[in-house]
Amino acid sequence: MRESAGVRPAAPGVAGHAAGLRPGPPDVVIGLDRVTKVHRAGATAVTALDDVSLTVPRGTFLAVMGPSGSGKSTLLQVAAGLDTPTSGTVTVGGTDVSRLGEARRTVLRRDRIGFVFQGYNLLPAFTVEQNITLPLRLARRAPDGEWIRALVDRTGLDGVLHRRPAELSGGQQQRVAIVRALAARPDIVFADEPTGALDVRSSGQVLTLLREIVDELGQTIVMVTHDPAAAARAHRALIMADGRIVDVLHDPAAPALAARLTSLGGR
Template structure:
């Protein structure tokens, strides 16, 4: 039985162990400013995400989606509570240790691709290895490029690729270090519908076939429908969730969330 199926079964049976969790947030708060002008971006979020799962996060504008992703990924420090990634508590880590952890154990996919135009596809993919101080593994780069359908394009530069191909490079870069978690922030926001579907299928494949854990922030119910579970944020709190839902059901829930936000 694969890791994803086994851990999902453990959760269903109520027997999941701490080792099964890829992401843990306990009482996470994030406040900006003080006094009457303070903004409470997150209000005591409690959440555990199982390894080998695909989670989408949705919510109205200003609901705390971006802050949630930044705190969960160690890009921002919570005002209170704890965050664990792959069993490692990151809340009190020094910035140097956090940077090293992000480079070696986390993957990131953004709407804007964030590829370096002067580097080849292969060089972009192995960049996390270089930044972590490791010798680039060209064989591993070729492996992940083949997995995302870019076999034979290693020596091209981003400007020679379509938007969908550039996002595939970004996914390959996110997967190259076999990270504990891949965080995706609106990864299909700049793509047309067909290409977006291809990219989402790759993220789904990374979960199902490679055992990756994906956490994706999105505003699109169609994108969210690729996930195992969809979390709905409103006013800094998780107010609802659905599992294995269609785009239509997710859109309906999102309408309800907006109505009470």
């Protein structure tokens, strides 16, 4: 990818460490170095990612967009260690995820990566507080009460900690999911269509919260979205087509994003 695109190509020290344990540059959270992912079904092979290289600096809010089948969801899955590349290297904070076995990838995801999904994925029988702290309890880690309290206050959830998800609005449920993703202070949060199930008002509130978390707390977020208005809240928007990165827009505006997607054949 072009250096001028703004999401930097993978560089020495970011990718390629054989042991997978050597730390990379402190300002780089995610690195992909010539990553290809091929899905095979019998004699059929589909290239979902085609020689993709990029780095995501710490404290970045990056949106990933593209037409259906462009590879954006596969990019998220591979970068997050949910899937392994067919070739190439994926690093999270200098750890070579692509060389780890499933057990170690599971530990890395639990300790260093947060996830926010369109469907919230909250446990209905648990209270808000129990949902927030569940991943920490499963990892046998004591919650950082001061940190979680700060997140709860920032997201306006302090009055609903005793409630269960069914008693909350969709926007409140998504805020619970965001606090849960941040509870362990992860290196990065991956958000997959986080506003896809929300109305316009709730969507705007969640997107404002995500941007504040990046700008004020220094968090790193990679968000996959089909919505130009959502992507316009990010620092940069990465555009994909046919498994490749075809453009990166800095401080993107929704009309420019919509036009770029239209030029690629849809949203």
